[in-house]
Amino acid sequence: MDRAIKAEILADLESQLERAESLATDDLARKIKEIGFRCEICGDCCRGEDNSVAVFPFEIRGIADETGESWLEVAGPPLDGEWDCEGSFHTLEWRLRKTGRDCRYFSDKGCKIYEARPLLCTTYPFYLEDCRLRWSECRGLGGEIGTGDSLILAELLKRRQIVEIREAVKLVKRYDDFERGEPSPYGRCIVHDSAGEHLIGWSEIPGALGRRLRLSRGR
């Protein structure tokens, strides 16, 4: 990424941040109330192939403190990424680890890390896209929500949007681009985030290399 492109992306993020910081949560709460939402405690958002929770470094640290787990027990790289000319795999995100198809913190009694759960989980099924309210599929949509709860949700959404933009700004500032290359079993996994580059040996995340090689080679 050359300097001009970096500057352009940062300028865009700064204007998104200004909009997010001045977002009126009472308007947002009104929209949420119109759409309606009542959690049915079905756990669908925590289970299944499509369950994939993006987490920021500060959230990973919070969960690791809460559970006593290591960083890589809490989170790992997503399947999508790019390979460099030395055969290393690069990605810009962390995802909560899963047990089979489900989030590893899901249990029949609910979320095992409820107080430390990621921002994404606190606002599901809603999210903001440049301050515009969006929502994912959820059987709780259309349910009755009180004024107080819709305001709490609106404030969480605003906070999440601000955090997402600030994390993106730090990531872009620290990001060093690389020459693209072919998938290889001999490189490493490199996660770029707001704290910089994390270099992970494939042996630290058993099974992760084979899936990425197969996906990248279209098999």
Ligand code: SF4
């Ligand atoms: S962290 Fe908790 S709320 Fe979030 S997906 Fe996992 S079990 Fe569900």
